[in-house]
Amino acid sequence: MQTSAKYRAVIVDDEDLARQVLRELLRAYPEVDVVAECANGFEAVKAVTELKPDLLFLDVQMPKLDGFEVLELAGPVSAVIFVTAYDQFALRAFETHAVDYLLKPFGAERLKTAIEHARARLGKGAGDQAPRLEEIAAAARPPEQHLERLVVRDGSKVVLIPVRKLDYAEAQDDYVALCTEGKKHLKQQTISSLEKALDPKRFLRIHRSYIVNLERVSRIEPYGKDTHVVVLTSGMQLPVSRSGYARLREALGE
Numbered sequence: 001m002q003t004s005a006k007y008r009a010v011i012v013d014d015e016d017l018a019r020q021v022l023r024e025l026l027r028a029y030p031e032v033d034v035v036a037e038c039a040n041g042f043e044a045v046k047a048v049t050e051l052k053p054d055l056l057f058l059d060v061q062m063p064k065l066d067g068f069e070v071l072e073l074a075g076p077v078s079a080v081i082f083v084t085a086y087d088q089f090a091l092r093a094f095e096t097h098a099v100d101y102l103l104k105p106f107g108a109e110r111l112k113t114a115i116e117h118a119r120a121r122l123g124k125g126a127g128d129q130a131p132r133l134e135e136i137a138a139a140a141r142p143p144e145q146h147l148e149r150l151v152v153r154d155g156s157k158v159v160l161i162p163v164r165k166l167d168y169a170e171a172q173d174d175y176v177a178l179c180t181e182g183k184k185h186l187k188q189q190t191i192s193s194l195e196k197a198l199d200p201k202r203f204l205r206i207h208r209s210y211i212v213n214l215e216r217v218s219r220i221e222p223y224g225k226d227t228h229v230v231v232l233t234s235g236m237q238l239p240v241s242r243s244g245y246a247r248l249r250e251a252l253g254e
Contacts, residue, residue: 010036012044013059025111041065048074060084069151079118146199152185167216171209206244
């Protein structure tokens with residue numbers, strides 16, 4: 001890395017020894033200034049949001065919030081190096097979308113390669129657009145694995161929504177409104193990417209703007225000429241498109 005540049009870095013790992021090892025290895029790179037260390041995902045979201053580091057060393061597998069959820073909540077970082085014990089399927093995703101990954105346990109030579117990749121990314125400046133975090137998460141998730149919870153930033157709080165409690169999702173421009181237990185939580189995500197992440201056996205796109213939890217569907221009712229609405233167990237009514245109506249009837253076995 002060029003010594004004329006200074007890169008502010010944050011280390012995130014729930015293992016104290018892992019943070020210590022990485023910190024010691026980074027002493028060989030005086031241009032990398034470690035401005036914070038975080039032991040869990042909640043600390044990481046706060047640190048990344050407030051400090052806006054250039055470089056993030058991010059553990060993938062952590063309790064409470066995993067690495068992908070941290071990035072969802074904290075927003076894009078110029079250069080992310082994942083620190084992981086993931087399998088080969090996930091590593092292909094990191095190779096495609098991230099700056100690099102460090103497969104535990106790693107040594108000085110492997111870190112050197114990752115730092116060089118980070119330099120290349122950071123050297124391109126702000127004009128280089130980081131990949132969408134939902135793309136990284138989707139690429140790393142095995143095809144048969146679907147989201148079991150959703151994470152939403154609400155001011156300084158983080159809201160965790162188990163998908164089983166999600167009644168429906170509504171598209172609102174670049175956001176989705178996640179409706180659960182009588183409340184709505186706005187999340188910056190497209191409804192199409194949310195649809196791909198949810199289990200299609202449990203959730204159905206009934207309209208270009210709506211995804212519904214099939215367990216919440218009470219009945220389908222006509223609404224004007226050739227149009228329908230779905231009535232949820234809460235009494236809420238949602239519009240159903242023609243193609244959505246066909247898919248809904250099939251899903252409900254009608």
